[in-house]
Amino acid sequence: MRIDRTVSMHVATRRSRWTLTTLLLVGLAGCGRVDQIRTVVLGSTTSLYDSGLLDELVASFEAGNPDLAVRVLAVGTGQALELGRRGDADLLLVHAPDAERLFVQDGHGRDRVTFMRNDFVIAGPSDDPARVRELGGEGAGPRAVAAIAASGSRFLSRGDDSGTHMRERALWEQAGIGPAGDWYEEAGQGMGGTLVIAAERGAYLLTDRATLTVLGDVARLEVLASGGSDLENLYSVVAVTRGANPEGAERLRRWVLGEQARQIIAGFGVEEYGRQLFTPLVQEPDSQPGPAVRGLGLNPFAEAWQLLMSRDLYVLEVVFRSLAISGSALLLATLIGMPLGVLVALSKFRLRTPVVALIYTGLAFPPVVVGLAVFLLLSRAGPLGPLELLYSPTAVVLAQVVLAGPYIAAVTLAALESVPPDVRLQARGLGASRWQALALHLREARASLVAAVAAGFGAVISEVGAVMIVGGNLLGETRVMTTAIVLETRRGNFGVAIALGIVLLGIAFVVNMALTLLHSRGLRRPALS
Amino acid sequence: MSNRLNARGELLTGTGLRVRVGDGLLLDVPYIGLRSGELFAVLGPNGAGKSTLMRVMAMLQKPDSGSVSLGSATGAEAADRLRRTSAFVFQRPHLWAGTVRENIELGLRLRRASPERRRALAEEAAAQLGVAHLLARSSRTLSGGEAQRTAVARALAVEPEILFLDEPTANLDIDVRGALLEDLDRVARAGSMTIVMATHERSEAFMLADQVAVLRDGRVVQSGPPAELFENPIDSFIAAVTGAELSFLATVREELDGVLRVESHGFEFTVVGRAPLGARVRVAYRPEDLFLALSELRASPRNRFRARVLQVQDAGSLLRVRLEGAGTWVAVITRGAWEELALDIGSEVWVHAKATALQAFPV
Numbered sequence: 040m041r042i043d044r045t046v047s048m049h050v051a052t053r054r055s056r057w058t059l060t061t062l063l064l065v066g067l068a069g070c071g072r073v074d075q076i077r078t079v080v081l082g083s084t085t086s087l088y089d090s091g092l093l094d095e096l097v098a099s100f101e102a103g104n105p106d107l108a109v110r111v112l113a114v115g116t117g118q119a120l121e122l123g124r125r126g127d128a129d130l131l132l133v134h135a136p137d138a139e140r141l142f143v144q145d146g147h148g149r150d151r152v153t154f155m156r157n158d159f160v161i162a163g164p165s166d167d168p169a170r171v172r173e174l175g176g177e178g179a180g181p182r183a184v185a186a187i188a189a190s191g192s193r194f195l196s197r198g199d200d201s202g203t204h205m206r207e208r209a210l211w212e213q214a215g216i217g218p219a220g221d222w223y224e225e226a227g228q229g230m231g232g233t234l235v236i237a238a239e240r241g242a243y244l245l246t247d248r249a250t251l252t253v254l255g256d257v258a259r260l261e262v263l264a265s266g267g268s269d270l271e272n273l274y275s276v277v278a279v280t281r282g283a284n285p286e287g288a289e290r291l292r293r294w295v296l297g298e299q300a301r302q303i304i305a306g307f308g309v310e311e312y313g314r315q316l317f318t319p320l321v322q323e324p325d326s327q328p329g330p331a332v333r334g335l336g337l338n339p340f341a342e343a344w345q346l347l348m349s350r351d352l353y354v355l356e357v358v359f360r361s362l363a364i365s366g367s368a369l370l371l372a373t374l375i376g377m378p379l380g381v382l383v384a385l386s387k388f389r390l391r392t393p394v395v396a397l398i399y400t401g402l403a404f405p406p407v408v409v410g411l412a413v414f415l416l417l418s419r420a421g422p423l424g425p426l427e428l429l430y431s432p433t434a435v436v437l438a439q440v441v442l443a444g445p446y447i448a449a450v451t452l453a454a455l456e457s458v459p460p461d462v463r464l465q466a467r468g469l470g471a472s473r474w475q476a477l478a479l480h481l482r483e484a485r486a487s488l489v490a491a492v493a494a495g496f497g498a499v500i501s502e503v504g505a506v507m508i509v510g511g512n513l514l515g516e517t518r519v520m521t522t523a524i525v526l527e528t529r530r531g532n533f534g535v536a537i538a539l540g541i542v543l544l545g546i547a548f549v550v551n552m553a554l555t556l557l558h559s560r561g562l563r564r565p566a567l568s
Numbered sequence: 569m570s571n572r573l574n575a576r577g578e579l580l581t582g583t584g585l586r587v588r589v590g591d592g593l594l595l596d597v598p599y600i601g602l603r604s605g606e607l608f609a610v611l612g613p614n615g616a617g618k619s620t621l622m623r624v625m626a627m628l629q630k631p632d633s634g635s636v637s638l639g640s641a642t643g644a645e646a647a648d649r650l651r652r653t654s655a656f657v658f659q660r661p662h663l664w665a666g667t668v669r670e671n672i673e674l675g676l677r678l679r680r681a682s683p684e685r686r687r688a689l690a691e692e693a694a695a696q697l698g699v700a701h702l703l704a705r706s707s708r709t710l711s712g713g714e715a716q717r718t719a720v721a722r723a724l725a726v727e728p729e730i731l732f733l734d735e736p737t738a739n740l741d742i743d744v745r746g747a748l749l750e751d752l753d754r755v756a757r758a759g760s761m762t763i764v765m766a767t768h769e770r771s772e773a774f775m776l777a778d779q780v781a782v783l784r785d786g787r788v789v790q791s792g793p794p795a796e797l798f799e800n801p802i803d804s805f806i807a808a809v810t811g812a813e814l815s816f817l818a819t820v821r822e823e824l825d826g827v828l829r830v831e832s833h834g835f836e837f838t839v840v841g842r843a844p845l846g847a848r849v850r851v852a853y854r855p856e857d858l859f860l861a862l863s864e865l866r867a868s869p870r871n872r873f874r875a876r877v878l879q880v881q882d883a884g885s886l887l888r889v890r891l892e893g894a895g896t897w898v899a900v901i902t903r904g905a906w907e908e909l910a911l912d913i914g915s916e917v918w919v920h921a922k923a924t925a926l927q928a929f930p931v
Contacts, residue, residue: 459660459662461658461662462662464623464628464629464658465656465658465661465662466678467628467651467656468626468628468655468656468657468732469655469656469674469675469678469722469723469726470651470652470654470655470675470679470726471678472651472678479664479674482664482665483664483665
C-alpha cells in the first residue's frame with residue numbers, strides 16, 4: 040500500500056509540473072503576439088507541391104503576414120475539392136477547370152480565378168516504342184495516347200481522380216478510346232510517385248512539365264509529345280464557401296493574385312533548370328457565388344455497407360489480393376523465421392548474443408525503411424534490377440517477408456525460451472529420441488508459436504508504408520487493402536475506404552478470435568494426442 | 569529386453585567420470601557400480617554434485633571424461649539401450665500440457681506402445697502412486713505432491729529396468745513426503761527394478777537404500793551398505809552426514825501402529841521405522857530435535873529420561889551439550905535456554921524426544 044501511494048504521489052507531482060509548464064507557456068504566449076497567429080488551410084495538388092513552387096509561395100506569404108500560418112494539404116485535385124466540400128480547407132489551388140466549375144456551381148466555392156499555367160506533356164522511355172516523339176501542335180495529346188494504345192505500350196495512369204488524371208481521361212475521350220488491358224496500369228499515387236514508377240517500368244504517362252523537370256533526374260523520362268490546347272494546364276485559386284478562416288483565405292487569395300506572387304511564379308526554376316516552369320496569368324473572377332450549398336451525398340458508412348452487401352468487385356478484388364499477398368508472405372516468413380528461431384533457441388554458439396539481439400532488432404524494423412531497402416534492391420539500378428520485380432506482387436511479398444520473418448523468429452525464440460530449460464532433457468529422461476524431445480519442446484510452446492504466426496499476419500496485412508514503396512499501389516497487381524484505403528481517402532471515396540477498413544478490422548477480429556479460442560483450448564485440451 | 573550384467577555382476581557402471589565447471593571439477597568419480605535390483609542412494613548436501621552424477625549415469629549428460637557402460641555395452645549402444653530401459657524423474661518434474669493420463673502415458677507413447685497397453689500400464693502406475701482418481705485432470709491443476717506422484721507414475725509406467733529419482737521429495741511438504749517415501753519403498757521392494765535416488769535427507773537414504781554413496785564436492789567420500797557407513801565412518805564428514813555419532817544400536821522389542829519399542833543399554837525407547845521383532849536396528853536422531861527441561865513434562869514426546877550434563881561446546885550462537893543417561897546423547901540448545909535453566913556441567917536435566925525424532929534403520 041505504501042508503495043502505491045508513493046507511485047501515485049510521484050505521478051501527481053509530475054502532472055502538476057506539467058500543468059505549471061503549460062500555464063507558463065500560455066502566459067508567455069499571452070504577452071507576445073504568438074497567440075494572434077491563425078491558420079489558413081490550403082488544399083493543393085501534388086504536382087504543384089512536388090515541383091517546389093508551393094513552398095516558395097508559402098514562405099514568401101508567411102514572411103509578409105506573420106499573423107497567418109499556412110498549412111498545406113498536398114493532395115490530388117479530386118481530394119482537394121472534396122476537402123473544400125467538407126469545409127476542411129479554406130482555399131484551394133487546383134488544376135481541373137471542369138471540376139472546379141462544377142464545384143463553384145454547386146456553391147462549395149467562389150471567386151475562382153485562373154492565375155497560372157504551364158503545360159502537360161506525354162513523357163516516356165527514350166526508346167519510344169509507340170513512336171510518339173515529335174508529335175506536336177494542336178491535337179498532339181489525343182494522337183499520342185492513340186498511338187500508345189495502338190502499339191500496346193505500357194501506359195501508367197495516376198488513377199487518383201487528380202487534375203492530371205482528369206485531363207488524361209479527357210485525352211482518351213478525345214481519342215475515342217476506352218483504355219483497358221494489360222498495358223494500361225493505375226498507380227493510385229501522386230505525381231512524383233507515379234513518375235518514379237513509370238521510369239522503373241518503362242511506361243508512358245501524362246505529367247505536368249514542371250514536376251517532370253524538377254524530378255527529371257530521378258525519373259529518367261523524356262518529354263515525347265507536347266503542345267496544343269488539350270495539354271494546357273491551368274491552375275486556379277478558389278475560395279471555399281464553408282472555410283473556417285475566410286478572412287485569412289481572402290488575404291492569401293489576393294496575395295496569390297498579386298505582383299509579388301507573379302514574380303515568384305515567373306522566376307521559379309529559371310535559375311536551377313534554365314527555364315521558366317510556370318507562367319502567371321491575369322484574369323477576372325469567372326463566376327459569382329452559386330446557389331445554396333448542396334449536401335455531401337450518401338453517408339459514407341451507408342455506402343460502405345452497400346458495397347459490402349453487394350459484394351462490390353473492386354472491394355473483393357483488393358481484399359483477395361491482400362489475402363493472397365500477405366498469406367504467401369506469411370507462409371514464407373514462417374518457413375524461414377520459425378526454424379531460425381528454433382535453431383537459435385536450442386543451440387549454443389559463440390555469437391549467439393549478437394544474433395539474438397539482431398533478431399530482436401528485426402522486431403523494430405520501421406516498415407518504410409524495409410520498403411526503401413527492398414526498393415533499392417529491386418530497382419533497375421539495384422543489384423536485383425534485371426529481375427524486374429519492382430512493383431510486382433513478388434516485391435510486396437518480399438518486403439512483407441523481411442518484415443514478418445524476424446518477427447516470427449523473435450516470438451518463436453521467446454516462446455521456446457519461456458518453456459523450462461530442461462524440458463528436452465526431461466523428455467529424453469522418459470525415453471524420447473532427440474527429435475521426439477524437440478517435438479515435445481515445441482508442443483509445449485505451441486500456443487505462443489501460433490500467436491507468433493497470427494501476430495505476423497496482422498503485422499503484414501495492416502502494413503502500408505513498405506507496400507506503397509515497393510508495390511506502387513498498382514490496380515490489379517499490388518493494390519492491397521491498406522494502400523487502397525489511402526488512395527480512396529485521397530480521392531474522396533470514403534465509402535470504399537470505410538468498406539475496406541471494415542474488412543481489415545474483421546480479419547483482425549477473426550484472427551484474434553481464433554487465437555483466443557486456441558489459447559484457452561490449449562490449456563484444456565490434450566496437448567499430447 | 570533385459571540388460572546383461574558385466575563381469576562384476578554390475579548393471580550400470582561409471583568409470584573415470586569427470587565434469588568440469590570453469591577451472592574446477594563439478595564431479596570426479598573414478599568408479600561407481602550399480603547392482604541389478606538394488607536401491608542405490610546418492611547422499612550429500614546441496615551442491616555436492618548429486619544431480620550431475622545422476623544425469624551422467626543416466627547418460628543424459630556427457631561427462632568431460634570417463635564413460636558409462638550398461639552391462640557389457642558402451643557408447644552409443646549403451647545410451648540407446650539405457651534410453652529405452654530407464655526412466656528419470658527430475659527434481660522439478662515437467663508435466664506437459666494435457667491430462668494426467670496423457671502425461672503418464674507419455675513415455676509409453678514415445679516407445680510406440682499400443683493404445684491398450686498404454687492404457688493398462690498407465691492405470692496400473694497411477695494406482696500404485698495413488699493418482700488414479702486424477703487421471704482425467706489437467707496437469708496444470710495439480711498440487712505439488714500430486715504432480716510429483718504423477719511424475720513418478722509416469723516413470724514407472726514404462727516399466728523401467730533402472731529408475732532414476734533426483735530428490736523426489738525435495739519440494740514436498742513433510743506429510744506428503746512420508747507418503748511418497750512409503751510408495752517408493754513399496755515399489756522398490758515389489759519388483760526387480762534398480763533404483764538410483766539422489767537425496768540430501770539422511771533418513772530417506774538409510775530407510776530405503778541397499779547401498780549409499782556419500783558425495784561431497786563432486787567426490788564419493790564413502791560408499792557401502794548403510795550399516796557399514798554407520799559402523800565405520802571414515803571421517804567426521806561421513807559421521808555428520810550419516811549421523812553415526814548421533815545414533816545407537818538397539819533391539820526391536822515390540823511393534824505398535826507403525827512405531828517400534830526398542831531397547832538399548834537397558835532403556836526402552838519409542839521410535840519410528842520398520843524392522844521385524846528381535847532385529848538389531850540403529851537409531852539416529854538430530855541433536856536439535858531433543859529438548860531439555862528441569863523436570864519431567866507431561867507432554868506429547870514419548871521418550872523422557874534423566875541425564876547429566878557432561879560437557880558443553882560453543883557452536884556459534886548455539887550450544888552443543890553432551891549428556892549422559894540412558895546412553896550418551898548430544899543436544900543443541902540456545903544460549904538463552906542454557907542460562908534460563910541455569911545449567912552447568914553436572915546439572916541434572918530431563919531429556920524429551922518425540923518418537924518421530926528417533927529413526928530406526930535395520931542394521
